[in-house]
Amino acid sequence: MLETIRKTAQALELARKNEPLISGERIMPDKEAIIMVIDLLQSLMFPGYFGRIKNEYSIGHLLSSMCAILHTQIVASSALSGCELDADSICNAFIERLPEVQSALLRDAEAGYLGDPASENCEEIIYCYPGLYAIFVYRVAHELYKLKVPYIPRIMTEHAHSVTGVDIHAGATIGKNFFIDHATGIVIGETTVIGDNVKIYQGVTIGALSTRGGQSLRGKKRHPTIGNNVTIYAGATILGGETVIGDNVTVGGNAFVTESIAPKVR
Numbered sequence: 001m002l003e004t005i006r007k008t009a010q011a012l013e014l015a016r017k018n019e020p021l022i023s024g025e026r027i028m029p030d031k032e033a034i035i036m037v038i039d040l041l042q043s044l045m046f047p048g049y050f051g052r053i054k055n056e057y058s059i060g061h062l063l064s065s066m067c068a069i070l071h072t073q074i075v076a077s078s079a080l081s082g083c084e085l086d087a088d089s090i091c092n093a094f095i096e097r098l099p100e101v102q103s104a105l106l107r108d109a110e111a112g113y114l115g116d117p118a119s120e121n122c123e124e125i126i127y128c129y130p131g132l133y134a135i136f137v138y139r140v141a142h143e144l145y146k147l148k149v150p151y152i153p154r155i156m157t158e159h160a161h162s163v164t165g166v167d168i169h170a171g172a173t174i175g176k177n178f179f180i181d182h183a184t185g186i187v188i189g190e191t192t193v194i195g196d197n198v199k200i201y202q203g204v205t206i207g208a209l210s211t212r213g214g215q216s217l218r219g220k221k222r223h224p225t226i227g228n229n230v231t232i233y234a235g236a237t238i239l240g241g242e243t244v245i246g247d248n249v250t251v252g253g254n255a256f257v258t259e260s261i262a263p264k265v266r
Contacts, residue, residue: 067091113125145171
């Protein structure tokens with residue numbers, strides 16, 4: 001056993017020295033710190049449910065704490081990606097957007113309540129529903145994505161993915177009044193565009209038609225566009241960057257869609 005450990009340690013050390021992907025010292029973003037940012041943002045977005053915000057001073061204190069942690073992680077992410085980012089300007093721009101994010105989340109919560117007769121009230125949606133948590137994490141991560149912050153948006157959405165089973169890429173564009181019912185097993189790809197008043201159920205995939213192109217597809221529209229007032233039932237799969245689901249359409253459960261569906265006139 002000891003001899004096996006010695007030989008394996010030598011082999012791993014050789015790789016550590018010589019393999020470019022793992023050699024050298026790296027400044028890495030701290031996943032636990034980023035989850036702490038999520039927790040602080042949840043308190044800021046939903047005071048009274050998470051944390052104990054009592055007044056403007058409490059809000060300012062939480063904002064300062066959140067920004068201090070976020071600033072450090074932006075610096076680390078910048079170093080790891082090899083790009084130079086102005087962490088001060090990014091933090092400032094991010095916190096300026098938080099009132100708008102909060103407004104969107106409150107409308108998402110209301111959409112959840114109005115769309116689910118099993119819910120008692122909006123409070124239950126905010127405090128209990130994993131779908132709203134996944135949407136919350138997506139919306140804050142999306143703002144950092146738009147500010148071109150590397151790694152952190154992905155760490156955020158993958159945390160929500162691990163907790164809820166909902167995988168929303170931070171690059172997706174999602175409109176107002178979005179609701180995920182029975183949230184689990186859901187995938188929404190990076191270049192997806194979703195309109196207003198959209199409701200999806202468990203097991204839905206809004207994905208790329210083919211990934212065989214690999215990195216050659218980077219920057220191209222690979223995922224569908226979903227119009228306004230669309231409902232997508234459980235198990236449906238909608239694929240392809242040219243696929244457009246028109247306004248007012250209902251996609252049935254377990255449907256496999258790779259072609260556009262015209263809008264439905266109400």
